[in-house]
Amino acid sequence: MRAIVDADPLVYMVGFGHDNMPFKYQCKMMDSFIEDILQSVEATDAKLYLTGKGNFREEVAQFQRYKGNRDGTHRPRKYRELRDYLIAVWDAELVEGMEADDAVGIDAYRCRDERIDYIICTIDKDLLMLEGNHYNYKRKEFDVMSEVETWRFFFTQMLTGDSSDHIPGLFKVTGTRASKAIKEQLLELSTCVEMAEYVKKTYMEKGATSEVLKEIATLLWIRRTENGMELERILEIFDSPQA
Numbered sequence: 001m002r003a004i005v006d007a008d009p010l011v012y013m014v015g016f017g018h019d020n021m022p023f024k025y026q027c028k029m030m031d032s033f034i035e036d037i038l039q040s041v042e043a044t045d046a047k048l049y050l051t052g053k054g055n056f057r058e059e060v061a062q063f064q065r066y067k068g069n070r071d072g073t074h075r076p077r078k079y080r081e082l083r084d085y086l087i088a089v090w091d092a093e094l095v096e097g098m099e100a101d102d103a104v105g106i107d108a109y110r111c112r113d114e115r116i117d118y119i120i121c122t123i124d125k126d127l128l129m130l131e132g133n134h135y136n137y138k139r140k141e142f143d144v145m146s147e148v149e150t151w152r153f154f155f156t157q158m159l160t161g162d163s164s165d166h167i168p169g170l171f172k173v174t175g176t177r178a179s180k181a182i183k184e185q186l187l188e189l190s191t192c193v194e195m196a197e198y199v200k201k202t203y204m205e206k207g208a209t210s211e212v213l214k215e216i217a218t219l220l221w222i223r224r225t226e227n228g229m230e231l232e233r234i235l236e237i238f239d240s241p242q243a
Contacts, residue, residue, distance in 0.1 A: 003043035003135075004107045006122035007050050007092050008100050010034070011083055013123075013138070015076020023078050027085055034090060037137045041119045047107060048092035049100040050083055056098055060218050102223040105130050109224040129154040129222055151192040155199050156182050157220050158213075196237040213238040 014030045021029075038046055076082065086092035095103040104120060108130050111118040119133040128134065129150045134143040145153070159182050189195050203213055214235050221231050 001041060001043050001045070002111055002116055002118040003038055003041050003046040004104050004111070004118055004120050005034070005037065005046060005048040006100050006104050006120075006124055006127065007048040007086055007090075009123045009138075010086070011050075011079060012076060015078055015082055019076055019078075023081055026078055026082060027089075030082065030085065031089075033137075037121050037135070040137070040140065041121060041135050043119070048086060048090050049103040049107075050086060050092050050094050051100040052094040052096040054097045057219050060215060062215060098223065101127060102228075105222040105224050106226060108132055126157075126220075126222060129157070129220075130224070148190060151195055152183065152186045152189075154220065155186060155192075155195040158199050158216055159202065161216070192234065193237065196234050200238055210239050 010030065010033060014026055014033060018026050018029055034048075037043075083092075083094075087094060093103065101122075101124060104122065104127060108118055108120055112132060117133075119135050120127055120130055121135045121137055123136055123138040128143070128145055131145055131147050131150050134145060135141070136143070185198065186195055189198060200210075200213060217231065217234055217238065218228075221228065224230050
């Protein structure tokens with residue numbers, strides 16, 4: 001089993017959890033945390049990813065600055081040191097031009113195509129739009145996402161938005177009750193095309209343009225290939241004239 005680990009949250013969890021402890025102790029806690037993850041998922045192989053410089057989403061976002069609600073200063077004191085430690089000791093890969101999430105998705109779908117067993121290890125709910133086995137290493141919970149479930153998750157996010165990343169959704173479609181209603185509507189649909197058409201119709205009824213739809217989709221989408229071209233069929237639906 002290949003463990004594909006989103007390592008960004010580990011830096012914050014270990015760093016903030018032991019911010020007043022010596023760095024040597026923090027490193028031991030990081031080792032213990034990772035070893036526990038690998039043992040829990042019975043990994044025979046593992047790859048860790050960290051977000052580096054640059055992110056294509058910053059150029060895509062025109063209506064609202066991507067992650068514009070974050071000031072980037074709320075970090076553990078040993079933030080850089082812990083990242084350097086993960087790279088040096090655990091061979092974590094520093095991803096540039098996109099996010100660690102995207103590298104996790106690319107790795108997972110490569111394994112999927114090559115019929116290699118894999119499990120996605122993260123605490124980030126956004127990665128639930130990726131098909132396969134999942135492990136939340138904070139809650140110590142396992143989950144399995146089918147293809148149709150990943151599409152439902154993605155299109156639900158398109159309607160609700162993602163406040164943590166400063167990505168808007170459809171106006172006033174927020175909260176638990178709204179999310180539940182959306183999920184119930186999407187449960188009646190079984191293909192990504194049907195779901196895309198439903199989301200498009202819902203947005204258009206509120207006066208949104210195809211440009212808004214395409215931007216939100218691109219910001220939310222976790223890549224499965226290096227260039228993210230797999231999203232094109234959805235963008236084409238959003239760009240086509242409304243029936």
